[in-house]
Amino acid sequence: MSNTQNTTSPDEKNIDALALIYPLIVKIPYTKMMYGTDNKSASHEGSPNTYALVQCSRDINSSNCRSCLEDLSEAANRCCNSKIGWRILAPSCSLRYEEYEFYQEPSTPVPAPSAPRPEPVPGESNTKTWFIKISERWSIHLP
Numbered sequence: 001m002s003n004t005q006n007t008t009s010p011d012e013k014n015i016d017a018l019a020l021i022y023p024l025i026v027k028i029p030y031t032k033m034m035y036g037t038d039n040k041s042a043s044h045e046g047s048p049n050t051y052a053l054v055q056c057s058r059d060i061n062s063s064n065c066r067s068c069l070e071d072l073s074e075a076a077n078r079c080c081n082s083k084i085g086w087r088i089l090a091p092s093c094s095l096r097y098e099e100y101e102f103y104q105e106p107s108t109p110v111p112a113p114s115a116p117r118p119e120p121v122p123g124e125s126n127t128k129t130w131f132i133k134i135s136e137r138w139s140i141h142l143p
């Protein structure tokens with residue numbers, strides 16, 4: 001899902017997002033909670049404050065967590081580079097980026113879901129279950 005609003009340079013890589021998210025992807029998988037948030041204040045005139053959250057379900061190990069997050073980051077580059085905010089949810093990890101503080105500080109992890117995951121419906125693309133609509137501000141991107 002991405003915010004419908006474009007960045008000021010929609011045709012360029014979102015350097016602000018990448019600079020914030022990459023260090024989280026290389027660090028958070030190796031922490032106990034596999035959950036973390038970070039922010040950066042505007043680095044130069046016209047650049048936004050940036051906020052990100054990464055999380056893995058704790059039933060996967062650190063290396064799987066990292067590659068899950070790397071995959072989502074790649075997906076974000078494809079779908080959402082031009083957008084000022086987005087979130088991507090996979091069964092085992094999730095990634096969210098915004099230009100406003102959307103999480104509570106101090107960061108408290110969401111408890112891991114205890115219910116078993118639903119089995120995918122045969123014949124239906126699994127990727128469909130990656131996306132949920134949360135509010136009218138958000139649009140859905142199916143790969």
Ligand SMILES: *[C@@H]1O[C@H](CO)[C@@H](O)[C@H](O)[C@H]1NC(C)=O
Pocket residue numbers: 004005006010011082
């Ligand atoms: C956002 O930017 C993309 C890429 O330049 C463009 O195709 C699209 O029309 C823009 N959307 C809006 C809502 O401005």
Ligand SMILES: *[C@@H]1O[C@H](CO)[C@@H](O)[C@H](O)[C@H]1NC(C)=O
Pocket residue numbers: 039040041042049050101105
């Ligand atoms: C980033 O987070 C720190 C620690 O929670 C907070 O003190 C700071 O005000 C935040 N910066 C921005 C730009 O929101």
Ligand SMILES: *[C@@H]1O[C@H](CO)[C@@H](O)[C@H](O)[C@H]1NC(C)=O
Pocket residue numbers: 061062063064
């Ligand atoms: C993580 O789990 C995968 C199986 O899902 C396994 O192949 C891999 O060796 C594990 N990595 C580590 C570092 O334990």
